[in-house]
Amino acid sequence: MNILLTGGAGFIGSNLAKQLLEEGHRVICLDNLDGYYDPDIKWRNVQQSLNELNYHFHEGDIRDAELIDMLFRLYSIDAVVHLAARAGVRPSVQDPALYYDVNVTGTLTVLQAMQRWNVKKMVFASSSSVYGDSPNVPFAETDTADRPLSPYAASKRAAELLCHTFHHLYGFDIFCLRFFTVYGPQQRPEMAISQFTDSILKGRPINVFGDGSTARDYTYVEDIVSGIIQSLDNLKGYEVLNIGGSDPISLANLIKLIEQSIGEQARINRLPMQAGDVQQTYADITKASQLIGYQPAIQIEEGVRRFVEWYRSQLDVCLATH
Numbered sequence: 001m002n003i004l005l006t007g008g009a010g011f012i013g014s015n016l017a018k019q020l021l022e023e024g025h026r027v028i029c030l031d032n033l034d035g036y037y038d039p040d041i042k043w044r045n046v047q048q049s050l051n052e053l054n055y056h057f058h059e060g061d062i063r064d065a066e067l068i069d070m071l072f073r074l075y076s077i078d079a080v081v082h083l084a085a086r087a088g089v090r091p092s093v094q095d096p097a098l099y100y101d102v103n104v105t106g107t108l109t110v111l112q113a114m115q116r117w118n119v120k121k122m123v124f125a126s127s128s129s130v131y132g133d134s135p136n137v138p139f140a141e142t143d144t145a146d147r148p149l150s151p152y153a154a155s156k157r158a159a160e161l162l163c164h165t166f167h168h169l170y171g172f173d174i175f176c177l178r179f180f181t182v183y184g185p186q187q188r189p190e191m192a193i194s195q196f197t198d199s200i201l202k203g204r205p206i207n208v209f210g211d212g213s214t215a216r217d218y219t220y221v222e223d224i225v226s227g228i229i230q231s232l233d234n235l236k237g238y239e240v241l242n243i244g245g246s247d248p249i250s251l252a253n254l255i256k257l258i259e260q261s262i263g264e265q266a267r268i269n270r271l272p273m274q275a276g277d278v279q280q281t282y283a284d285i286t287k288a289s290q291l292i293g294y295q296p297a298i299q300i301e302e303g304v305r306r307f308v309e310w311y312r313s314q315l316d317v318c319l320a321t322h
């Protein structure tokens, strides 16, 4: 398949691109390398794929309709995997308009280009944050998800709804995948596991928000990549699917796992809970399992061990090149 991959230079996108190329697909990556975190990291993410014949990188913005038209004209696109977004719950509280613009207007721009070029298949990256602080755990796709707690969560829910409209009006096949906190190699540097690992390895204290009882359903990036590819293989109609590890862990226990993998104890700088944060996330993955055969393979203990190993190797590379 020829796949337009938006946000392909990011954490999940670069892991996905690698796997799609290995499976023989052609990947057309569109990413504006925005400054949410260091664009050099994104350049490094795409290095592994740049030499591949089937990989085409275009730096640009999903809100640029002419550019997207140009990509549809140049390549015979079969499907779109739409990952490009302003990610991150907490910063969205500071700049809701930007999150709305990129995540909602940007998604609409991609959908309209697909309509113009008669490309009708999309996998869209949504988020577990759409469930808000729902007391119904584990979270199931049948929940209303109409109480988002942050502009980020609201923007993802709004984009899911737009996807449904394009399915209804024009017969698009769209799966909206609600990812549950993703971690693994190339993870965004501001995310908790990256931050904790970096600080502990460098002997610095870690900032912990709340008393450590908040729980997250962490999902290893390889499992997310499998969920996306299984969705592409089974894309029919409009579906919302949870893609999570389905095995939540408290923040306090997560820190213990990182400490064990590193072999050092963390010094904790305790801070109040942050606006927009939820108490827990927990994916019911029954639907994804039945519809696309999704099953997470990497448990958190193994995933954290692999992440720390990868992070250490990156630090070694940095030390060797400076």
Ligand SMILES: NC(=O)c1ccc[n+]([C@@H]2O[C@H](COP(=O)([O-])OP(=O)(O)OC[C@H]3O[C@@H](n4cnc5c(N)ncnc54)[C@H](O)[C@@H]3O)[C@@H](O)[C@H]2O)c1
Binding pocket: 006, 007, 008, 009, 010, 011, 012, 013, 030, 031, 032, 033, 034, 036, 042, 060, 061, 062, 063, 082, 083, 084, 085, 086, 087, 088, 102, 106, 125, 126, 127, 128, 178, 179, 180, 181, 182, 183, 188
């Ligand atoms: N990582 C997670 O835990 C998680 C959880 C739920 C949902 N998601 C969603 O998965 C997707 C990928 O997340 P990630 O963690 O890889 O984030 P990321 O920030 O590493 O990747 C997003 C990419 O999109 C690009 N981008 C941003 N705005 C753009 C624009 N206007 N035009 C073109 N490209 C643009 C960025 O440069 C970046 O490379 C996002 O949609 C995110 O909301 C991620």
